[in-house]
Amino acid sequence: MAIEYKEVPHEVLAIAQELIDQYHEQLKECKIGFVFRSEASISGGKMVLGTTGKVTEKIKPLLSDELDILIVLAEDQYALMNSLRRKALIDHELCHIVNNLNTGGWTTKAHDINEFKEIVERYGLWSYDLMNIGEAVAKAYQLEMPAITEVTFEHKGQVVTLNAESRRKLEKTLEGG
Structure with a gap:
């Protein structure tokens, strides 16, 4: 089956606006678009639930709206999520967006941590990034995973x-x- 892209329902935009108002005030000036990809892609052997990227000059002429950032969500996986997991996914994608102070434009940033489960099992929270995440995990509410x-x-x-x-x-x- 061919991969298709389509508009997201209003619910996605409403969740994003709520999250921007609550946690991401710095994004109020950013023009963010959302689309659904019919099926999740696989990268590095893992399912990709969403991606966030800067809208390049090459893509801008193809868009009806002028956007700075485009967030693509896997529709097949989104449909399986409860409302809290949907909110977590959208919040996660919004966390990628930053204002580049050097250029004044919008861009994306990488995740706070990049580590293998086996390394954490062997050495624990060995880096400052892992220690920070460990503290956050200890304080966090765990959503039920289906x-x-x-x-x-x-x-x-x-x-x-x-x-x-x-x-x-x-x-x-x-x-x-």
Whole structure:
């Protein structure tokens, strides 16, 4: 099947505007466009849920609106996401956008970390970037991932398995409710 690109529904634009107002005020002047790609691409053996790129001079004549940045979302994967995961994906893509202070134009930046799971398993949070992410992860709320139905922990010889329902009960107990 051929890959197709199409307009995103208004919901995507509304989520993006909400996120810009709440977390990305610096992007209020940036002209950002969104499109759906019919299927997620694969890069480096991993599914690509979204990409963010600067609109180049070569592409500008093909667009009806003048844009600085174009965000492409994988429609097939977006359709499978709940509202929080959709918001996380759009927020992630918005985090790539920065104003280049040297040129005054909009551009993109790379992720804060680029590391292999095996290196973290062997050496822990060995770099400052990983330490910063580790702190953020420790404070973060974990969205439920649809493919993960349960998690098993082992501590001091005791094994505990939590599914989504038992996790919710534990959280409620810890919160005093």
